Amino acid sequence: MLQFVIQGRGGQGAQTAGEILANVFFREEKYVQAYATYGGARRGTPVSSFIRVDEEPIRLRCDIENPDVIVCFDPSLLNEVLLKGATDNTWVLINSAKLPEYFAGLGKFRIVTLDAMSIAQTNRLGRMVNTTLVGAVAGLLDKPALDMLKKVVAEMSPAKKEENVKSCIEGYSLARERRLSNGGSE
Amino acid sequence: MNERSSRILVNGNHAVAYGVKLAQAQVVPVYPITPQTPIVEKISEFQAAGEMVVELMTAESEHSAMSACITASLTGVRVFTATASQGLMLMHEMLHYASGARAPIVMFNVNRTIGSPWGFWPDQTDSLAQRDTGWIQYYCENGQESLDTVLQAYRVAEKVLLPAMVMHEAFYVSHALEGVEVPDQEVVDQYLPVFDPPHRLDPDIGESWGNTVGQEMFYRHRRDLGLAMESAIEVAEEADAEWRKLTGRSYGIVEQYRCEGAELVIATMGSMAGTARETVDNLRDAGLPVGLLKVKLFRPFPLAAVRRVLNGVPKVMVLDRNFAPGTGGFLHQELKAALYGLEQGPVVHGYLAGVGGTNVSPTVMADWVREAMATQPAAGPVWKG
Structure with a gap:
């Protein structure tokens, strides 16, 4: 089973990011389960999105305690609660212009940083970093397939479809480069 | 995978709405409450798209929504509503009335903590506190089971003439996206007969409901209600077995x-x-x-x-x-x-x-x-x- 936690702030599209990934894996005929915290969510407050992906039906109905991937939309949200289940195998993808070394003090994780904000802004998407970051997830994991991801991003973007797809591809390419330069497999 | 169904990615609440659409509920009185609202929102979308012919009534409270459910059901139409937590609490008086009136309403309750303090979290106390109101109660663990159980609940409720509530929990089920098999309409039509109760409120027939009764009649009415409830065990087992024959899915009681x-x-x-x-x-x-x-x-x-x-x-x-x-x-x-x-x-x-x-x-x-x-x-x- 592959487990993701996506942490953002209300208005950044963390929940949609989870839904995009769930849709792509679903179309790849995987079993998926995706949900997000709700109720208290307002613009600016923390929002968590959780996704499970498996070859078998998913029976668990509880929080994700040992994620394979943590995507953090905002470095100010990197706290102990978010990182407590992370291990040295966990990818921690941070939306930041800083180098991964800057975050090394957080723990022994596979930390990758990506300036998703600047990619989003270059593509006239303002603060909406979610499509860039889902692209980056696919680049890091080498799944889901980029073609299907592009298709779903286009379908699920309420506006600026081309810009969102372009951001997604840029996020994918940069993350893929970082995985390969970290000794990751092709 | 069944040839007579389609597999879609939906959250648990939307899965419920697909079940209600397939049951072809005719009257849906509603009052919104988190985390139930996506169910009736989806039903409203079905109606707007012309995919569902339904009278969607917005009431001024859950108490009124349940009152409308009872009277609509007594005219002999298929009725649905959904609620959660505080909303169910406000319905409490009318829940007893619904079972006493032998109105086979199907209601979906999304289990949520009851205030105070305020919360939106999964907790079954809301519906379990209604266990003595004369409603059939089912508890489901995922969206697929919820969709299937809504249809089973109609079959059982309309056979024994008692209302049924179906539950899944807030958040882990209500708002979780998952793959769900939605059966074709013809499969459900084969499963769920047209609702045709022995009695109904209709000016052309001239029957009524709600008169004051004496002790003996009240006693007999309660005993009959009890017998109907007992018979629901066997009817529920049969409804589940029939569903298995049509879809390959069953859950048991x-x-x-x-x-x-x-x-x-x-x-x-x-x-x-x-x-x-x-x-x-x-x-x-x-x-x-x-x-x-x-x-x-x-x-x-x-x-x-x-x-x-x-x-x-x-x-x-x-x-x-x-x-x-x-x-x-x-x-x-x-x-x-x-x-x-x-x-x-x-x-x-x-x-x-x-x-x-x-x-x-x-x-x-x-x-x-x-x-x-x-x-x-x-x-x-x-x-x-």
Whole structure:
């Protein structure tokens, strides 16, 4: 089973990011389960999105305690609660212009940083970093397939479809480069 | 995969709405409340798209919504509503009235904590506190089961002429996106006959409902209601078996999972059953003989089925995501009562687990199993987190 936690702030599209990934894996005929915290969510407050992906039906109905991937939309949200289940195998993808070394003090994780904000802004998407970051997830994991991801991003973007797809591809390419330069497999 | 269905990615609440659409409910009185609202929003979308012919009524409160459900149902149309938590509390008076009027309404309740304090979390206390209102009650663990159970509930409710409420929990089920098989309309039409009650309010017929009655008549009415409720066990089993024939899916009124030779059986309802299945597999792999009893139908309580499954099992660990102050977990109470007098019945641990929506992982559940296996149960409930 592959487990993701996506942490953002209300208005950044963390929940949609989870839904995009769930849709792509679903179309790849995987079993998926995706949900997000709700109720208290307002613009600016923390929002968590959780996704499970498996070859078998998913029976668990509880929080994700040992994620394979943590995507953090905002470095100010990197706290102990978010990182407590992370291990040295966990990818921690941070939306930041800083180098991964800057975050090394957080723990022994596979930390990758990506300036998703600047990619989003270059593509006239303002603060909406979610499509860039889902692209980056696919680049890091080498799944889901980029073609299907592009298709779903286009379908699920309420506006600026081309810009969102372009951001997604840029996020994918940069993350893929970082995985390969970290000794990751092709 | 079934040829007469399509597989879509939807959250648990939207899965419910697809079930209601397939049942072709004709009147849907509603009042919005988190986390139920996506159900009626989706029904509203179906209506707007012309995919569902329905009278969608917005009431000024849940009490009024349920009142409208009762009167609509008594005219002989298929009725649906959905609510949660405080909304269900406000309906309480009319819940009794609905069963007394023998109105086979199907209502979906998304289990959510009841204030105060305010919260949006999964907790079954809201619906379990309505256990004595004369409604059939089903508890589901995922969106697929919720869709299927809405259809089964109509079949049962309309046969025994009692209202039915179907539950899944907030958040882990209501807002979780999953793949769900949506059967074709023709499959459901084969399964669910047109609602044609023996009596109905119709000026052309000239019948009424709601007159004052004497003691004898009240007595007979309550007894008949009780008999109808008892008969719902067999009708529910039959409804589930028929659904299996058409779709390949069935759930039982209770489900036993890997109970053969079990020294301890975990008993629970709703979404925690999924996590418990995972826990049972993990513990079996580690050599511990553990099983699961999922109680799906809670009203009428499946007394005989529960006694059959647990006869000869040394120990039961009940996990209740609900709490009645002064007695404890609802399933714990009911199971102990159901097992009384069974010669080879188990001893019962009653754990309050996940109350208020706290997280229950398979790891912590496995720890509780080991602890329960090594200790004698307390007479009352134990808080576990």
